[in-house]
Amino acid sequence: MILATAIIDMYGKCGRMSSAQQLFESMPIKDPTMWNALITGYSRQGECEYALYTFERMKETTRPDAVTFLCVLTACNHGGLIDRAQEYFESMNEYGVPSSIKHHNCMLDLLARGGRLQDALKLLKRMSFEPNDSTFNTMLGACRKWKDADIAQEVFEYSLQLDQTHEGAFVLMSNMYADVHT
DSSP: OHHHHHHHHHHHHOHHHHHHHHHHHHHSSOOHHHHHHHHHHHHHHHOHHHHHHHHHHHHHSSSHHHHHHHHOOOOHHHTHHHHHHHHHHHHGGGGGOOOOOHHHHHHHHHHHHTHHHHHHHHHHHTTOOOOOOHHHHHHHHHHHHHHHHHHHHEEEEEEHOOTOOOOOHHHHHHHHHHTOOO
16 A cells, blocks of 8 residues: 555656556555545646545545645645635544644645735634744745735734744845835
8 A cells, every 4th residue: 555655646746647546546445645645646736626526535435634634725725726725724623633834834825825915814813833934934925925014014023023033034024125115
């Protein structure tokens, strides 16, 4: 099973999803790791609907885990499927899967890229654990893209409360203000 999963993953990285799917279907037992490899393969190839369809199939026979939800959120991110991602993110509790910083950062990235900075800020503020540099860089980068200096300032100040030496935050804020004032 480990070898089959590795080959499915390899096919996904090479863009040979029909071969990955064929090998997957030939396996008599499919564990979460194998399902995750197939979902990730479809996501990598930009076939987000197939990735989500595979996830729905998975739920019929196998309980998704934290990695599965990260794969699904990433697929939604690649496809710009904000509302579906939020549904999946909120459904993690139904499966007893606690969210991690990676799940939150993926959701923040999706919301921020989609221009929903207020929603991203709300999610950032309700995180039950400390954000990391990636969290702040994602938010500040999106504020720069959407030229929202107010939210950027709020995120910047929050990042400094946690780490006054976060050089990336200073650079992103400087770039943001340079873009807004040109």
